[in-house]
Amino acid sequence: MRKLRLLLFPFSIIYYVVTLLRNRLYNSDILSSKKYDLPIICVGNLSVGGTGKSPMTEYIIRLLVNDSNVATLSRGYGRHTKGYRDVSPSDPVRKVGDEPLQFAQKFKELSVAVCEDRQLGIETLLTKENKPDIILLDDAFQHRKVEAGFNVLLTAYGDLYCDDYLLPAGNLREPKSGAKRAQVIVVTKCPDTLTIDEEREIKNKLDLSVSQKLFFSKITYDAQVFSTKGGVQLNSLKTKKVTLVTGIANPSLFVQHIALQGVSFTHKQYKDHHNFSKNELEELEELECILTTEKDYVRLRPMLKKVKLFYLPIKIELIKDAALFDAMIYNCVREEKR
Structure with missing residues (x-):
């Protein structure tokens, strides 16, 4: 594996330059991100899969769905269709993707949509008669054409983004500096034996900015x-x-x-x-x-x-400071609705 990483590393350098330039163009407003007049919360990661985005999205759905008209918007990875599509619980998975279908079947009061173009997806949702007042973007951290009001970035315990490499030598979709766009970083899949010393070590490795908050979570099983x-x-x-x-x-x-x-x-x-x-x-x-x-x-x-x-079934459980995490989500929603 080490030899393969060394062989692929020159391609990762090219990937680094391209993705870094793209981010800098967005950060400098040379490329524009569109902001919408409603709360948009993005759940994403820097790596390719395996961080627990679906359980985290479901956690936030449960927080908000009883008091607000919530919609989720995903790409619909693995579907055999293109463009915008509303997702119903009876849809075949090949038309909408497995995770959006799971959301639709699990939360009857939730609006679920798929669209690879997040701007088109949001704008179509907002034309609906029962339009949402909150949109959750599932796996859209790199889709910078949309400016989310709140970004939740996930990284898995034992596979932190700070220890990884860019594609194709590693699993990162963009440079580690991209993590600075997130308001919240959640270390997922932590063991029950996680210690305060480990938490402190992980926080130091992630090198958060002063404004960012770090949380630790674990998977619980029914x-x-x-x-x-x-x-x-x-x-x-x-x-x-x-x-x-x-x-x-x-x-x-x-x-x-x-x-x-x-x-x-x-x-x-x-x-x-x-x-x-x-x-x-x-x-x-x-x-x-x-x-x-x-x-x-x-x-x-x-x-x-x-x-x-x-x-x-599984759920995500915040190991501590769950009330603070929930409050940050609620505050984001209140501020964006003003």
Whole structure:
């Protein structure tokens, strides 16, 4: 891996120059970002996948959706369509993408849309009769044509952006200096054993500006797994021949959690947003019991009819200072609505 990184490093230098120049053009207003007259909150990262954007977006949805008309706008990664599209709970995943469909199925009161052009997406949402008064941009930190009022930047514990390299030698989409645009940085997927000394060390490594706030979060798992027939206790799967099926960027914590519950399983791992082939689906149908992530369940459920298919819900939990984080979100919304 080290030799491969060295071979790719010259291309990362070119990528660095291009992305740095682009950011400087936006920072100098030579390239313009459009600001809208409503609260826009962006959840994103510097790296390619695996930081927990969907659970964080859901966390913010839960904060706001009962008191406001909230919409989410995503690119709809992996969909086979282009342009703007409203997402309904019954849409096929190939037309809207797995994460937007998950939002639409989970939050009935939420407006969900996909559009690779975030300006077009926002402007189309604002023409709706029931137009939103808050828009959450999912995975749009690098889409600088839109100026979000509040940026939440995620970085995973054990894989901090400050320790990574730019594409293609590493996984960063833009230089580390881009993190300065975020009001809040959240270190996700932290272990329960995280110490104050570790927190201090991470804060020093990230080199935050005075105005930025740092939070630490962890993934929590439901005690139940769910299928079309409802929920059952996770430990009830101990008597079954379970196959863990994952198509996410980094399934290691998910796999580790299932193992710690005493469930025996084999693991079929696919790449993030994997499009399952006919042969792969036929192989999966022959299994006794599949346990998967909620995002993968959204894709697999319409395609698998015979096999017992379950998913395990997850949530993000702020380890401390949750009230401060929530207050920053609420304050952003109040200020932007003025």
